[in-house]
Amino acid sequence: MSNSKSPETLGRIENLRQKFFKLYGHHPEGIWRAPGRVNLIGEHTDYNLGYVLPFAIDKNALVAIRRISEREPEAKQLNLASTYGHSDIPEITRVAVDQLAPGAVTGWAAYPAAVAWALNQLDNVEISGFELLVDSDVPVGSGLSSSHALEVSTIVALNDLYELGLSPTRMAQLTQQAENDFVGAPTGIMDQSASLMSKAQNALFLDCRSMQAQTVPLPLAQNDAVVLVIDTRVEHSHVDGGYAARRQSCEEASEILQVSSLREIETVAQLEAIEDPIVRRRAKHIVTENQRVLDTVKVLKVGDLQAVGKLLYQSHVSMRDDYEISCEELDVAVEASLEAGAIGARMTGGGFGGSSIALVKREQIEAVSRAVRMAFDQAGYKEPNIFTVIADEGAGRA
Ligand code: GLA
Numbered sequence: 001m002s003n004s005k006s007p008e009t010l011g012r013i014e015n016l017r018q019k020f021f022k023l024y025g026h027h028p029e030g031i032w033r034a035p036g037r038v039n040l041i042g043e044h045t046d047y048n049l050g051y052v053l054p055f056a057i058d059k060n061a062l063v064a065i066r067r068i069s070e071r072e073p074e075a076k077q078l079n080l081a082s083t084y085g086h087s088d089i090p091e092i093t094r095v096a097v098d099q100l101a102p103g104a105v106t107g108w109a110a111y112p113a114a115v116a117w118a119l120n121q122l123d124n125v126e127i128s129g130f131e132l133l134v135d136s137d138v139p140v141g142s143g144l145s146s147s148h149a150l151e152v153s154t155i156v157a158l159n160d161l162y163e164l165g166l167s168p169t170r171m172a173q174l175t176q177q178a179e180n181d182f183v184g185a186p187t188g189i190m191d192q193s194a195s196l197m198s199k200a201q202n203a204l205f206l207d208c209r210s211m212q213a214q215t216v217p218l219p220l221a222q223n224d225a226v227v228l229v230i231d232t233r234v235e236h237s238h239v240d241g242g243y244a245a246r247r248q249s250c251e252e253a254s255e256i257l258q259v260s261s262l263r264e265i266e267t268v269a270q271l272e273a274i275e276d277p278i279v280r281r282r283a284k285h286i287v288t289e290n291q292r293v294l295d296t297v298k299v300l301k302v303g304d305l306q307a308v309g310k311l312l313y314q315s316h317v318s319m320r321d322d323y324e325i326s327c328e329e330l331d332v333a334v335e336a337s338l339e340a341g342a343i344g345a346r347m348t349g350g351g352f353g354g355s356s357i358a359l360v361k362r363e364q365i366e367a368v369s370r371a372v373r374m375a376f377d378q379a380g381y382k383e384p385n386i387f388t389v390i391a392d393e394g395a396g397r398a
Contacts, residue, residue, distance in 0.1 A: 006058075009033070009060075009062075009398070012062055012135055012137070013031055013062060013398050015135070016028075016031060016062055016064050016083070016133060016135045017031065017064065019083065019090070019133060019135075020064040020066075020131075020133045022089070023081060023089065023090060023092070023133060024066065024079070024131045024133075026066050026131070027066070028064035028065055028066045028131075028133070029065060029066050029067065029161060030064070030065065030157065030160070030161070030397060030398075031062055031063065031064045031397070031398040032062070032063050032065070032153050032154075032156045032157040032160070032395065032396065032397055032398055033060050033061070033062050033063075033153060033395060033396060033397075033398040034060055034061050034063075034148075034149045034150075034151075034152035034153035034156060034195045034196075034394075034395035035056035035057055035058070035059065035060040035061075035138075035149060035194075035195055035198070035392050035393075035394065035395065036056070036057050036059045036060065036061075036138035036144040036145045036146055036148070036149045036195070037054045037055060037056050037057060037144065037145045037148070037190075037191055037194035037195055037198070038054065038055060038057050038144065038227060038229060038348050038355075038357055038389055039052060039053070039054040039190065039194075039348045039349060040053045040054060040055060040203050040218075040227075040296065040312075040348075040357070041053050041289075041292055041293050041296045041311060041312060041315050041346070042054070042190070042289060042290070042292075042293040043289060043315065043319055043323075043325075043347075043348070043349070043350075043351070044188075044246060044247075044250075044285070044286065044289070044319075044323060044325070044350075044351075045208070045263075045286055045289050045290055045293065046188030046189050046190040046206075046208045047186075047187070047188035047189075047208075047247055047250070048208075048250050048254075048261050048262040048263055048286045048290075049208050049209040049260075049261040049262075049263040050207075050208060050209070050261075050262070050263045050286065050289070050290040050293070051205065051206070051207055051208070051290050051293035051294060052190045052193075052194075052204075052205075052206050052208060052293065053203050053204070053205050053206075053216070053293050053296055053297065054190055054191070054193075054194035054198070054203065054204055054206075055194065055198050055202065055203045055204060055218065055391040055392075056194055056195055056198035056204075056391065056392045056393065056394050056395075057138075057144065057229075057389040057390065057391070057392055058389060058390040058392045059137050059138045059139070059144065059149075059389070060136065060137065060138065060149055060153075060392075061134055061135070061136035061138060061146070061149035061150050061152075061153045062134065062135045062136070062153065062398055063112070063132060063133070063134045063135075063150075063153040063154055063157055064132070064133045064134075064135075065130050065131065065132050065154075065157045065158075065161065066130060066131045067128065067129070067130045067161060068128070068129035068130055068131060070128075072129075074094075074129055075128060075129050076096060076097050076098065076128060076129050077094055077095065077096050077097065077129045078093075078094070078095045078096075078097060078100075078112070078113060078116060078129060078130060078132070079092050079093075079094055079129075079130070079131040079132065080092065080093045080094075080095070080109040080112055080113065080132050080134075081093070081131075081132065081133050081134075082108055082109075082133065082134040082135070082136070083133070083134070083135040084108065084134075084136070084140075090133065093105065093107075093109040093113075095109070095113055097116065097120070097127065097128060097129060100113055100116060100117040100120070100182075101117070102117075102181055102182045102184065103182075103184070108134075108140075108147075108150065110182065110183050111147050111150040111151045111154070111178075111179075111183065112132055112134070112150060112151070112154040113182070114151065114178035114179065114181075114182035114183050115151050115154040115155045115158065115174070115175060115178050116130075116154070116158070117178065117182050118174045118175070118177045118178035118181075118182065119155070119158060119162075119164070119174065121177075122174075125162070125164060127158060127162065130158075130161075132154070134150060134153070136149060136150065139231055139385065140235075141235030141236060141353070141354070142231040142233075142235075142354055142355050142385075143231075143236060143347075143348060143349030143350060143351075143353070143354020143355045144229070144231075144348075144349065144354075144355060145191040145194070145195065145349070147179070147183075147185075148175065148179075148191035148192050148195055149195055151175040151178055151179065151192065152171070152175060152192055152195040152196055152395050153395060155171045155174060155175055156171065156196070156395045156396060156397075159171060160397060168193075168196040168197045168394070169193075169211050169213075171192070171196055172189050172192040172193045172196055172197075172211075173189065175192040176188070176189045176192055179192075185243075186243065186244050186247055187243070187350070188208065189208055189211075190206065190208070193206050193211075193213065194206075194394075195394060195395055196394050196395050197213050197394050198215075198391070198392065198393065198394040199215045199393060199394065200390075200391060200392055200393045201217060201218060201220075201221075201391050202215035202216055202217050202218060202391060203215070203216045203218055203300070203391065204216075205293075205297050208263075209261070209263055216297055216300050216301065217300070218300065218391050219300065219303040219305065220391075222303070223303065223305050223361075224361055224362045224363070225305055225343065225359060225360065225361055225362065226359075226360060226362055226365065226388045226389075227357055227358070227359060227360075227388065227389050227391075228337070228342075228357065228358045228359075228360050228365060228368060228369070228386060228387070228388055228389075229348075229355050229356075229357055229386070229387055229388070229389050230333040230337070230355060230356045230357070230358065230372055230384050230385075230386050231354070231355045231384060231385040231386070231387075232327075232329035232330055232333055232353060232354065232355065232356070232376075232381070232382075232384055233382045233383075233384060233385060234327060234329050234330075234352075234353030234354070234382075235353055235354075236349075236350060236351070236352045236353035236354045241352070242325060242351070242352050243350050243351075243352070246282060246323060246325065249278065249279050249282040249283075250262055250282060250283065250286060252276075252279050253271070253274055253279050253280070253282065253283035256273060256274050256279070257270065257271075257273060257274070257283075262283055262286045262287065263290065265283070265286075265287050266287070267287070268284055268287055268288065270287075271283050271284055271287065281321075281322040281323075281324075282322065282323055284318075284322050285318045285319065285322040285323035288314075288318055288322075289315060289318060292311050292314060292315050292318075295307075295311055296308055296311045296312075299311070305343055305344075305359065306343060308343070308344060308359065309342070309343035309344025309345075309359050310344060311344070312344030312345060312346040312357075312359060313334070313338065313344050313345060313346060315346045316334050316345065316346035316347055316356075319346070319347060319351060320347075323351075325347075325350070325351030325352055326347050326351060327351075327352060327353055328379070328381075329353070329376070329379075329381050329384075330347040330351070330353070330354075330356050332372075332375050332376065332379055332381070333345070333347075333356040333358075333372055333375075333376075333384065334346060334347065334356050334358075335375075336368075336371045336372045336374075336375035337356070337358035337360070337368050337371070337372060338358075339371060340364070340367050340368045340370070340371035340372070341360070341361070341364045341367060341368060342358040342359060342360045342364065342368050343358075343359040343360060343361070344358070344359045345357065345358040345359070365388065369386045372384060372386060373386070
């Protein structure tokens, strides 16, 4: 069942409408919803034009928007506000549309601003001033794509309001451009695609080279299983540091192997031409991870969750040892989940913090959660945030 119409979401929608009116003195033209995502498997393969298998989750960004009319003084301005802080009256970030340029807006407001900017790069599109208020329950910095939920909710809203007729693939590309060129994070296309194209109870099997997407049913309910998210509360950012460095190693490997992307490489043996052991290990993760995505799709189709679990853990080991994007907290979360009986576990998302996932039988939720909490406590880490997620429907009008 999709969460989009749950009593909780209906309450949030109503609340947002009221807050919008209180803040701007007008009613919004509508409210749009875009979910965060969990990646089941296929990590860092997207910018290598490989395969990914994420799904949208029942945590989302809701965005209320009203276009400012030509007759109003702020007709050419973006007024951006969010309920993130706890104050009753949200602060408004004001940006003139003709001042939108990479680096001109920072903080969370950069994401909706980036989307308006990216749309205005298109011929025949002229996004003018609007008022926006966002309310999101995707935990920030948790590796569950809170920033993409923000971008995607903004683009689906503007696509509807301006009747742009953009396809989900086009919107994914545009939000990627917004994120890469305006915000300055060199991320791939998986997260936006998951938020835009997912179907409830399914994972999204996406080929990032052809952008062909297939839904793959998740046989969870019939196996009495759920996906548990363990947010380590180690915050990560992809604007700088490790993410970009990994991407660069992949580009270096492609250059040495004379291929346009690592997607072209099918076997680990082909990587022997790479002398630098670090670059070779990075490339090995991508090659083996692509194969694991294909294998996961196969075993999901026959409902073999044990086999899925094994692949999840192999993926984690590869990210820990070859790609080196895990961290102690993520490793502890994964090991403690498995020791307490999880079918499989791995870190999810870009890494260097954020969340891990565990595939668990319903009756094991308590035991696994307790074991992870205890392990964190013993290691002296912050208390993790642990919750189950449902594979939800992609973005749309709320
Ligand atoms: C982040 C990026 C994605 C993808 C993942 C790693 O979530 O936004 O594009 O590269 O990391 O799989």
